[in-house]
Amino acid sequence: MSITVFAARRIITMNPSQPEATHIAVRDGRVLAVGPLESMQELGPYSLDERFADNFILPGFVEGHSHALEGAMWNYLYLGYFPRTDPDGRCWEGASSIEAMQQCLRQAAAKLPADTPLIAWGFDPVYFEGSRIDRRQLDAAVDNRPVVVMHANLHVMTVNSRMLQLSRLDQHAGVEGIMLDSGGRPNGELQEMAAMHAIFETLGTNLFESVSAPETLRRYGQVARNAGVTTITDLYNPLTDEGIATLRQVTAEQGFPARLVPALSALSWTPEQGVERLRQCLELGNDKLHFGLVKMMTDGSIQGYTARMKWPFYHDGHGNGIWNAPPDALQHMVQVYHQAGLQLHIHTNGDEAVELMLDAVETALELWPRADHRHTLQHCQVIDHAQLRRTAKLGLCLNMFANHLYYWGDIHRERTLGFERSRRLEPLASARRQGIVTAIHSDAPVTPLGPLFTAWCAVMRQSASGQVLGEHERVSVAEALEMITLGAAYTLRLDDRVGSLEVGKYADMAVLGQDPYAVEPDQLRDIPVLATVLGGQVHANR
Secondary structure (H helix, E strand, O other): OOEEHHHHHEEEEOOOOOOOOEEEEEEEEEHHHHHEEEHHHOOOOOOOOOOOOOEEEEEOEEEEOOOOOHHHHHHHHHOOOOOEEEEOOEEEOOOOOOHHHHHHHHHHOOOOOOOOOOOEEEEEEEOOOOOOHHHHHHHHHHOOOOOEEEEEOOHHHHHHHHHHHOOOHHHOOOOOOOOEEOOEEEEEEEEEHHHHHHHHHHHHOOOHHHHHHHHHHHHHHHHHHHOOOOEEEEEEOOOOOOHHHHHHHOOOOOOOOOOOEEEEEHHHOHHHHHHHHHHHHHHHEEEEEEEEEEEEEOOOOOOOOOOOOOOOOOOOOOOOOOOOHHHHHHHHHHHHHHHHEEEEEEOOHHHHHHHHHHHHHHHHHOOOOOOOOOOEEEEEOOOOOOHHHHHOHHHHHHEEEOOHHOOOHHHHHHHHHHHHHOOOOOOOHHHHHHOOOEOOOOOOOOOOOOOOHHHHHHHHEEOOOEEEEOOOHOOOOOHHHOOOOOOHHHOOOOOOOOOOOOOOOEEEEEEEEEOOOOHHHHHHHHHHHEEEEEOEEEEEOO
């Protein structure tokens, strides 16, 4: 029953009734009071903690779309185009050319026992003009063991000839998702979940099920803490028996520094089985584990050319993408989960996918009207203004992939979307003007988990080369901060417990070295995260 009062130079609360304060009192893991020091005298005896007296406190950041895979991928070779820091603070250079990628593969293979498959991740061939790697480039680097290279978007992989033969996919020309060379033979590129699953099945290890390992979740929590995140999602979890047991075990550990929200991967179950599985989970949560979400995959990624686009399709004439399930099956999933009273988070990258899901939700609501459903469209990189108005009318939320503006903005301008559509890539300001509850996210491990960087993307809208993509879709710093706290919490149906610092909520905080309202907006991404506080327990960054 002891009370701790934390002092700060400024506490930004996200509570519109009291936007800022200097002190916050915590009891039993929850916020007991927020205000000036003199108001704390009314609480009775307390201990004053002044370790953050010169720092700035915000509500702990909420990452509404990321994956616990972030904690698993560092078991494998990183081949990303951009340098990237691992959970322990080591920076990996990645590969900025095909030759560099091949050299990294050779070096990594030389360290593995014979016949052990080599798995790499983060590679992004879209950055290499004219190149679309296939098995030949991988064979030239390593041909004496299976090689699997996951692309950065996680919707595409390329394997070498040894892996193709081992999986027998080299005998399946003409199957959707198995790309062919000029001679009509599988070239090693595999698109979307069904084709990639064949590789995982052959290897006897499914990356998407690696989240059932305790060490994966612990490392994921470490990544979250480093970034100031106190509530994280795993927005595509198969929720196997083993995985559920691990989720419960790790989140019950006192030192685990985050609240975790796993979403059932709908494609892993029939809709009816999925409803039953999720209902079984609802009673298994705790203060740091929150079940209840369903994640649907519709199309793929734009930069991977697997997203479904409306006319005029891809700017450079590339063929349209593919569905992860037949459209009528996807619409049936929406109806079953909606009728069951569950909340859907729906991956929609291209505007054709957005249209399909707007139709599905509209039909579901006509059949089973339901207020405050909070179904959320995820990513929505290309969504037009008519679709935004329908989104608002149907009561949907949006969680946009703001990091795309930096990492693939130049690619979208030149190759996939062209000038006009790249202006409204992630149209955040328009969404807010429509009154749609909107969050922003990293989709880690697709891009690094870091809400301050994500907020910077939303405010600055700068690509990696410095182009501004759509100044009319910029948001203010205050709006961006709201989207990485309370906005994301709303989409997870946790806004009554996290996302702002108010009496009764969990005492979850991010401690920053600088005031985000005082620095120049272009410095937002550079603000140091010093610590997080979860339920009143301090987790200092090393």
